[in-house]
Amino acid sequence: MSSIPLPVRPAFTFPLSNGAPHAFAALGSAFFTRLPATPLPAPYVVGFSPETAALIGLPADAAMSPGFAEWFAGNPTREWSGDTLPLASVYSGHQFGVWAGQLGDGRALLLGEAEGPAGRQEIQLKGAGLTPYSRMGDGRAVLRSSIREFLCSEAMHHLGIPTTRALSIVGSDAPVRREEIETAAVVARVAPSFVRFGHFEHWFSNDQPDRVRELADHVIDRLYPGCRKAVNPYLALLAVAVERTALMVAHWQAVGFCHGVMNTDNMSILGLTIDYGPFGFLDGFDANHICNHSDNRGRYSYKNQPQVAYWNLFCLAQALLPLLGEGEAGVEAAQGILETYRGHFAGGLDRLLRAKLGLVEPREGDDGLANRLFEVMHANRADFTLTFRNLAAVSRHDARGDSPVRDLFLDRAAIDVWLAEYRTRLESESRDDADRAIAMNRVNPRFILRNHLAETAIRQANEKDFSEVERLLDVLRHPFDEQPGREAYAALPPSWASSLEVSCSS
């Protein structure tokens, strides 16, 4: 990257000194601790997303400014005092189904807000040093996990899946101890809010319903103003959180994404995918796939995700209970809303799968058709992404276009049975093959962040070559396009990828 350096000041003081009231800070000091970031020595830019920059009013070449790395490492500590200091928020949560008590932003700091074309956005630095909530941690994040979070945040956005965004990765040679010594990095994350289910659980568990209410009011006023019009705005808040979470998980299932750590402190009240750790996109389809090496029992396996999200919403409902009505009436109201989860999820997934199969009109039996495909995929460990992508080549008239799908399956007879069923279903629609293929290629990605692609970018970045991070980001920016010359990014994983393990350590 080379270009004329921008003036540093006007571009980078805005999040802290634009004088605008900072909504989360207005909640009051019980909700957070203000503190500066811990400076990171000699920071350098590893990755940058121009689209996320635009969201917060930064120019597309902002990362070329000499001050950028310092700012987004959290280094300009002299500029911060009093009300302009960043803050770490307090939350609690259930981890792996067990109440974990107080957690909080152990390595994330909220810098402030910026007004952009899509409204106000919060800017958070992840890996910016110790906070009062760091517990046994060091407040840092390593380059490896930061590259994964950065790339996946942006990839998910371009796939049309609700997510927090990533502006930048800033690295440093400062050592960080994990299983081995690695180097530190800071990801600048951007989202309208970073409030988690765990923020509500925190005050509920501390028996402070007034704080639960303050937080709910903040979220409603700031993010869900429509809820105010409801008879009980807090019930409306729960309802919208249920709906958005259900749709988020439907998207995950439809694209083969495993989050890996669906603890209640990693669930966004906005239904955004948040806290990218040991996540993974499925290569060969295995419904029982566990992407988190530390998840011994598979609580967060691919197939369990919809049920776990429901369980997490249950925790949220419990935390909101004091606001939902008196006694039994409140419980019944909450249960009624939780019951809508199944419909939102199933409806969302049906719609997504119908589009993935290229079907226009819903018909009885469509879910069975999709399920039978998943069964054959599972039995054959057929590649999730390529199976769906290649379905666009199947013709409604004859089997001549079957081979791109067929070749992904060892058991040809089994996939032939399914393809025959699929063809019969396609024949019942009026859309021709060409139009269907165009529509399917808009919803079935060709490019996803496969583990081995991230790993290649990480290995090169560890050698100080960041060009693959930039190239991969560019590939993932257009997941539905053919991108001639980039076929390798869409290919099946190489044999070395099967030994990759993703641990919780980040």
Ligand code: AMP
């Ligand atoms: P996670 O499962 O990564 O979302 O993190 C769970 C909790 O541990 C959160 O409170 C994090 O802030 C905290 N945490 C994770 N890693 C670190 C670290 N290296 N230093 C301090 N806190 C951490």
Ligand code: MG
């Ligand atoms: Mg977390």
